[in-house]
Amino acid sequence: MPAKTLRVSIIVPTLNEETRIRDTLASLRRAAPGAEIIVSDGASTDRTVALARKAGARVVFEAKDPKRRKSIGAGRNKGARAARGEILWFVDADTRPEPAFYKSMLRAFADPQVVGAGCKIMPRDASFMDEALFEFLNLLVFSSIVVGRPTIAGNCVAYRRDAFFEIKGFDEEMEASEDQDLCIRISRLGRVVYMKDVTATTSSRRLKKMGWLGLAADWGKTTLNFLFGKKNRSYAIVREG
Numbered sequence: 031m032p033a034k035t036l037r038v039s040i041i042v043p044t045l046n047e048e049t050r051i052r053d054t055l056a057s058l059r060r061a062a063p064g065a066e067i068i069v070s071d072g073a074s075t076d077r078t079v080a081l082a083r084k085a086g087a088r089v090v091f092e093a094k095d096p097k098r099r100k101s102i103g104a105g106r107n108k109g110a111r112a113a114r115g116e117i118l119w120f121v122d123a124d125t126r127p128e129p130a131f132y133k134s135m136l137r138a139f140a141d142p143q144v145v146g147a148g149c150k151i152m153p154r155d156a157s158f159m160d161e162a163l164f165e166f167l168n169l170l171v172f173s174s175i176v177v178g179r180p181t182i183a184g185n186c187v188a189y190r191r192d193a194f195f196e197i198k199g200f201d202e203e204m205e206a207s208e209d210q211d212l213c214i215r216i217s218r219l220g221r222v223v224y225m226k227d228v229t230a231t232t233s234s235r236r237l238k239k240m241g242w243l244g245l246a247a248d249w250g251k252t253t254l255n256f257l258f259g260k261k262n263r264s265y266a267i268v269r270e271g
Contacts, residue, residue, distance in 0.1 A: 036139055038065040038132075038188075039115030043092070043105035045072040047123040048081055050233070054123050055085040062132040065119070070109030072099045078123075088112070103200030103208040106184070110191075110199060118194055122185035124233035125151075131228050135188050138223045145193040145220035146213060148182030149228040172224055180222040184209025186230035193219045 040058050044051060051069070058067060069082040069089045073096040082089050090112045092105035110118050117139055121127065131149055138147040150168045153160055174181040184200075187209065197215045200208045213222060 036117050036136060037115040038062060038117045038119055038136075039110075039113030040065050040067045040119045040121055041106060041109035041113060042067065042069045042082075042087070042121055042123055043072065043102050043109065044069055044074060044078050044082070044123045045099075045105075046074045046076045046078060048074075048076040048078045051078050051081050051123055052085055054121070054126060055082065055087055057126045058121060059086075061127060061129045062119075065132075066113060066115055068109045068112055070105045070112075072102070072105050100202050101200075101205050101208065102184075103204055103212075104202040107199040107202060110194060113191070116191050117188050118191050119188040120184055120186070121230075122232065125185040125230050126154075126232075127186050127230035128228060131186070131225070131230060134225050134228050138225065139188075139190065141221070143220050144223055145190045145216050146180070146182065146187065146222035147225060148187040148213075148222070149225045149230055151183055151186060152229055152231050154231045154233060168226075172226060175222065175224045178217070180213045180217050180224070181210040182213050182222065182224060184212075185232055187213070189216060190220070 040062060042051075042054065042058075047054075055067060055069075058065070067087045069079070069087045071079050071082070071089060071091050073091070073093045075096070079089055090108055092108040093099040106120055109120075117135070119135070127149065134149075135147045138144050148171075152164050152168075156164075171180075171182055189212075193216050196219060197212070200212050204211060216222065
C-alpha cells in the first residue's frame with residue numbers, strides 16, 4: 031500500500047509586501063501544487079491583502095490595527111491556527127524556495143521521528159562577498175544540527191503540526207530569534223532535518239539597507255540576547271516602499 035501523502039499548509043506572514051506577494055505566491059503554487067496557502071497579515075497599509083486574495087490565498091489577520099500588531103511569531107502562529115495541514119510550512123514573503131524543497135520535505139516527514147525540516151538560505155541579487163557571508167551562516171546552521179541544538183531560520187522551514195502545537199508555537203514576545211528558539215524547543219520532541227542540498231533564496235534588502243556592519247551589529251545583539259536567555263523585543267526591520 032502506498033504511503034499516505036501528508037497534507038501541507040503554507041503560511042506566509044506579511045506586512046506591506048505588495049511589491050512581491052504576487053510573485054511569492056505564484057512561486058509557491060508552482061512548487062507545491064495543491065497545498066493550502068494562508069497569508070497571515072500584520073495590519074498592512076498597502077495592497078498586500080487585496081493582492082493575496084486575488085492570487086487565491088486565504089487571508090487571516092494577526093492584527094488589523096497596527097497598534098495591536100505584536101510580532102512575526104504572532105503572525106506565524108495565527109496562520110498555523112487557521113491551517114488544516116499536517117505539515118506547517120512557513121515561508122516569508124521575500125523568500126522563494128526552489129521546487130525541490132517540497133518533495134524533499136515530504137520525504138523527510140515520511141519518517142515519523144522527524145518534526146522539522148529546513149534548507150540552505152541564500153540571498154538574491156547579492157555580491158560575491160554577500161554570498162560568502164550567507165555560506166558561513168548556513169555552515170553555522172548545519173553545525174547547530176550536528177551538535178543537537180538546531181537553529182534553522184524561520185523564513186523557510188516546515189514543522190509537524192502536532193509537535194508545533196505541543197510546544198505552543200512561536201514565542202510571540204520575541205521580535206527576533208523566535209525561529210531559533212522554536213527550533214531548539216521542538217527538537218526535544220524529535221529530529222530536525224537540514225536539507226543542505228536544497229536552497230531557498232531570500233531578498234538581500236536588509237543587507238543592502240544596513241550594510242555589513244549594521245547587519246552584523248543587529249544580528250550580534252539578537253544572537254547574544256538569545257544565547258543568554260534574554261528575549262529580543264526589538265529588531266531592525268527593513269522593507270521596501
